[in-house]
Amino acid sequence: MRFDILTLFPELFDSYLEQGLLKRAIQNQLVEIQRWNFRDWATDKHASVDDRPYGGGPGMLIGCDTVYQCVEHVQEVIPEPGKLIMLTPQGKTLDQKLAQELSKERQLTLLCGRYEGFDERIRIGLEPMEISAGDFITNGGEVPAMLIIETVIRLIPGVLGDESSAKYDSFSDSGLLEYPQYTRPQNFRGMEVPEVLLSGNHQEIARWRHEQSLQRTRERRNDLLTESESNST
Incomplete structure (x- = not known):
């Protein structure tokens, strides 16, 4: 799977791309x-990509011209362009279901904003899918882009060492939070591993x-449960 990241700060990804599963x-x-750096399509000597908003207000907006040219270039050089995604707090909230949907794409182009965001005509003209990392504001779209990459690559066959790992993550498959897990030692400072996990009885363990999972979800994220699950004991 291919990810194309369009940003003013491509260097923010240097260390990220050199770590763990992604590497x-x-x-x-x-x-x-x-x-891809938006500035590579700027035409003035200062490589400007932003300007003051019409009507006044704080901050600067990323303008249309460089973004359109960058997106159009990327779409030209990719054999089979997939979804164009704009990272914005006004978008659909990223969750496991959406990650599973995105993992079926061959390619994703991620638009990372900065400052006060993008000129509205970028959204209108390019018609990207808008995705939010959550109900909070970050300095830019780069960290949310990393979150999309993190959630999606786990669902690509061959990326995880154990192909069943993603199936049991929180929000996957059953939609419940993940059950508690333990490793050695069996007793740590008086805290024991539950006996059932030592029994070897796989049906009882399951x-x-x-x-x-049901209890933890009921206590922490009751909104994820159906009415029958929420009321069951």
Whole structure:
């Protein structure tokens, strides 16, 4: 899968691309990441991409011309362009269901804003899918872009060491929060591993894990449950 990141700060991704699962996925050619700088399409000597908003107000807006040219260039050089995504707090909230939808694409282009955001005509003319990382404001779209990449690559076959890992993540498959997990030692400062996990009875372990997921979801995210799940004991 290919990700094209359009940003004013491509260097923010330097360290990120050199870590963990993502680095191995890139090395194994399961994931490709390309970065593009809006400033490369600026025409003045200062490589300007922003300007003051009409009607007044604080801050600066990223203008249309460089963004349109950058997006059009990227779409020309990609054999099969996928979804164009604008990272904005006004977009659809990123969740596991949306990540699963995005993982079916061959390519994603991620538009990362800065300052006070994009000129509205970028949204109107390019018609991107708008995605928000949550109900909060970041300094730009780069960290939300990383979140999209993080959530999506876990669903690409071959990226995780154990292909079943993503299935049991919180919000995946059952839609419940993940059950508690334990490793050695069996006793740590008086805290014991639940006996059922030591029993070797896989049916009982599966039942316990489901019950724990249900209980944890009821306590922490009751909004995720159906009415029958919420009221069950």
